[in-house]
Amino acid sequence: MAYPSPNDQIPVFFEDTSVAFASKSDAKLRKTYWLFSLMNQARVVNLGTFFIKLALKLNLPIKNLIRVTIFEQFCGGETINDCDATIASLRSSGIGTILDYSVEGEDKEASFDATAAEILKTIDKATGSDTIPFSVFKITGVASSDLLEKVQRKDDLSEEEKAAFGRARERVQRLCAHAYEHHVRIFIDAEESWIQGVIDDLAYEMMQQFNRERPIVYNTYQLYRHETLEALKTAFLTARQKGYLLGGKLVRGAYMEKERLRAREQEYFNPIHTSKEATDTDYNLAIDFCLDRLEHISICLGTHNEYSSQYCAAKMQKLGIARNDDRIWFAQLLGMSDNISFNLAKAGYNVAKYVPYGPIDAVLPYLIRRAEENTSIAGQSSREFLLVKSELKRRGIGSL
């Protein structure tokens, strides 16, 4: 792998917290600091998670507290139109929005239909917009996880299950066709390995239909899996053979613990790399592979990793690729890694934020994951906490 050498010019840096937090007033920044300092403490997060779940079950009036704290930090609102203020604010810093309807854990046909209808609305909202470059959805938002798992295992399906899978495929088809008709690019998120095979199959089926003239459908590649780099290369060859363009969102992968646990319990080979370094190496090799084939591949780097973002920027410069080449995007989650997003955008790269939205109780699992991710590990404060702290210091306004 050709890492940037010390002689390479690094085109973008992420230390400048004044850029990252320019849109936050002193009061807002203090509030963010307070929130991240709470999340930094594992005990607070564990206890908080327990009480929030309990309070919601008991119908205690806790939603407002969630709304003005963690929800405000990580979500755009409860409805698509609630997100307008966030979209406008990101736009003023040259950052796009990817509306992410984040309702999770539904398992009824009616809710799959409702989710599909909501995703169609996000595509409509993106249509003709210069601030919403992509739409996104999870297959498990429109299909049952259990059913997907059965299909992946090649179990014998009952007539009812066959019909349910047919309806799931039809929803995926409807979403991608709508995106195609409206010239909106759409990401299919990656999920757990025991259903990812079916997700991949559906994604390639859609790409074959809709990526002939331009990349519309993007599959997601989790580089924390041993086999993903090879799978990306194979997907490229297949796309070339079949005459369509490959769209790829490159991520490291979000289900590491769950994957490890299940592999151990069911005694099969853990599909996740044995070290972070191996994941990082494959992630950066995937960037290399795609940038060298841009004629046929369009990518989005879904990452909060500074090195990979700089690595991609340096390699683009080396290859003479314009910073705003529409085939390369960087994306981070709302409320996280603003130092990367805002500095990249300021330097002229294509950047967008995932802006999750949905009813508070339905997005709770997403919010809990964000809180856990921002907890200090082995006594080391979270990255976000340190960034906010350093900006408070820079402004000379102390911590609280």
Ligand SMILES: Cc1cc2nc3c(=O)[nH]c(=O)nc-3n(C[C@H](O)[C@H](O)[C@H](O)COP(=O)(O)OP(=O)(O)OC[C@H]3O[C@@H](n4cnc5c(N)ncnc54)[C@H](O)[C@@H]3O)c2cc1C
């Ligand atoms: C815009 C966006 C979209 C995303 N979409 C998806 C998606 O569709 N599907 C999905 O699964 N995730 C998705 N993610 C989450 C992503 O996969 C990561 O979990 C998260 O971004 C953290 O990884 P990182 O690249 O930001 O960097 P880092 O913080 O540098 O890396 C952390 C990641 O490295 C890997 N890792 C850590 N320790 C080890 C270890 N010991 N061995 C092997 N690997 C290790 C894990 O994947 C971990 O999440 C998305 C993230 C973003 C920003």
